[in-house]
Amino acid sequence: MCHVSVGHVARILEERGIATVVACVAAFGHYARQMPVPRAVITPFPMGRPLGAPGDRETQRAVVEAALRLVDEAGAPGTVIDLDLPYRPGLG
Amino acid sequence: MGEAFSEFKDSFSYGSRTDLTFKFLRMLSEEDAAETIRRVLEETGSLFDTGDPAAVIDIAIRTQAESYGSRDLNERYRYEDTPFTPPPAPVAESAVALLTSSGHFVEGDDPEPFGVVGMTQEEAVARIDDFLRETPQLSVIPIDTPADRLVVRQAGYDIRGAVADHQVSLPLSHLCDLESEGVVGRVIPDAYSFVGATAQGRIIKQAGPAWADLLLEAGTDAALLVPV
Structure with a gap:
């Protein structure tokens, strides 16, 4: 339900003139596409850790950067991309 | 048996x-x-x-x-149209806000759902049905909040990763780093978090529009949204 909630927030913010990007895990990537949300990056990580494993600063940052790049680069609503990044627990 | x-x-x-x-x-x-x-x-x-x-x-x-x-999104949450706002300027020149459904809040600023003081994660999980009927509350989290002052409680997911490292869903210092490096023009000084396991009708009609007002008042151009 979390992903639907955030999807609705994304849609409302866009209607009000704020560009949005959602960063979510693969389990709910289909929700981002079916709703759809305006822009999203999908990570192959477990629920609750959408940006990467605890302590994996490098991957977390890479996801944030990819999401923000999508704000600049997406040319149409419903732009959803899958990120191919490793899940690296145990670094924290 | x-x-x-x-x-x-x-x-x-x-x-x-x-x-x-x-x-x-x-x-x-x-x-x-x-x-x-x-x-x-x-x-x-x-x-x-x-x-x-x-x-x-x-x-x-x-x-x-x-x-x-394997479970499709409920038809009622599928839309024909998708609102889309091109950013007014590149992210490197924009004010960026962070909003997550992680259920984080700052120590001493507990949203106290249903009036319960000091609700534990276990107690929250036991009340998942109540959360799914409730209007969500937005917690304000200054982006320079030290990690040891952050608390997370959310009935909808396993919070252990977020307890170990809030940046798995609330990337405060990553955004600050990106601001100092010029990748982000400016980070809105407050981040926001709510319990995403909540009533959709209340998000659509009440909470979402109110939060949009808040972000606009803060001067937000773009928002990074992180569901969990």
């Missing part, structure tokens, strides 16, 4: 064996749930020799994704 296997697998989803990482077992057929458990046990056995948990983690992540992925 002993417990049926269907009861066993279902008990991980808000039942006698609640485990929010594995609540997806309820979605699986008995055959698929049994096969998932068998594979996890098999790979756990291999751990004795390899010491490498990657295969177990991979099974859990893949099965989680496949389980949720």
Whole structure:
């Protein structure tokens, strides 16, 4: 339900003139596409850790950067991309 | 009479064996749930020799994704149109806000759901049905909040990763770093978090529009949204 909630927030913010990007895990990537949300990056990580494993600063940052790049680069609503990044627990 | 296997697998989803990482077992057929458990046990056995948990983690992540992925989004939440606002300027020149459904709040600023003071994660999980009917509250989190002052409580997911490192869903310092490096023009000084397990009608009609007002008043051009 979390992903639907955030999807609705994304849609409302866009209607009000704020560009949005959602960063979510693969389990709910289909929700981002079916709703759809305006822009999203999908990570192959477990629920609750959408940006990467605890302590994996490098991957977390890479996801944030990819999401923000999508704000600049997406040319149409419903732009959803899958990120191919490793899940690296145990670094924290 | 002993417990049926269907009861066993279902008990991980808000039942006698609640485990929010594995609540997806309820979605699986008995055959698929049994096969998932068998594979996890098999790979756990291999751990004795390899010491490498990657295969177990991979099974859990893949099965989680496949389980949720097999369930389409409710028709009522599918829309013909998609609002789309091109950013007024590149992100490097924009004011960027962070909003997550992680359930974080700052120590001493507990939203106290249902008027309960000091609600624990376990108590929150036990009240999942109440959360799903409630109007969500937005917690304000200054972006320079020290990690040891952050608290997370959310009835909809396994919070252990967020407890270990808030930046798995609330990337405060990453955004600050990106601002100092010029990748982001400016980070809105307050980040926001709410409990995403909530009533959709209340998000659409009440909370969402109010939060949009808040972000606009803060001068937000773009927002990074992180569901969990």
